Amino acid sequence: MASTYSFDVVSEVNMQEVDNAVNQAKKEIEQRYDFKGSKTEIDLGEEEIKIASDDEFKLKSVVEIIKAKFIKRGLSPKALDLQKVEKASLGTVRQTAKIVKGISKEKAKEVVAEIKESKLKIQTQIMENQVRVSAKDKDDLQAVIALLRNKDFGIDLQFTNYR
Structure with missing residues (x-):
C-alpha cells in the first residue's frame, strides 16, 4: 500500500470537441433567420476562435451560440478567454476567443494559496x-477536490492521476 496519495489539478480542452462545437455553431448560424444575409464568420485556429459579424449585437449572439454548443458537447465555456471587440472593415466587428489550455503560473499560485488556507495536511x-x-x-x-470545485478560479479544472 502506498504511503502517500496524489492527484493532478489540470485544465485540459478536447480540441476535437471544440471543432465539433464550432461546426455545429456554424450550421445553426447558417439556418437562423436573424443571420440571413449577414457577414458572420467563425474560424477555428490552433489556439483560438475568430468571430466576425455585422454588428456587436450579432457578435454577442454568435458568442452565446458557441458557448451553448460548448456546453452541449461537454466543454466548459470557461475554456474560452474572450478578447475585446475590435472594429473591422466595412462597419463589421470581430472578436477573438482564445482557448485556455493548462493552468497559468498565476492561476496555479491562486490554487495553491487556496489549498494552503484550508489548513489540511497537504503538499x-x-x-x-x-x-x-x-x-x-485520501480523505484530505x-x-x-471539494474545496477547489466550490471555488471559481475563472478556468475549468479537472482532477486526474488520482493514486
Whole structure:
C-alpha cells in the first residue's frame, strides 16, 4: 500500500470537441433567420476562435451560440478567454476567443494559496501547466477536490492521476 496519495489539478480542452462545437455553431448560424444575409464568420485556429459579424449585437449572439454548443458537447465555456471587440472593415466587428489550455503560473499560485488556507495536511507542487497535490490521507485529497470545485478560479479544472 502506498504511503502517500496524489492527484493532478489540470485544465485540459478536447480540441476535437471544440471543432465539433464550432461546426455545429456554424450550421445553426447558417439556418437562423436573424443571420440571413449577414457577414458572420467563425474560424477555428490552433489556439483560438475568430468571430466576425455585422454588428456587436450579432457578435454577442454568435458568442452565446458557441458557448451553448460548448456546453452541449461537454466543454466548459470557461475554456474560452474572450478578447475585446475590435472594429473591422466595412462597419463589421470581430472578436477573438482564445482557448485556455493548462493552468497559468498565476492561476496555479491562486490554487495553491487556496489549498494552503484550508489548513489540511497537504503538499502542493506546481509543475508546468498543472498542480500536483499529495497527502497521506485520501480523505484530505477528497476535501481538497471539494474545496477547489466550490471555488471559481475563472478556468475549468479537472482532477486526474488520482493514486
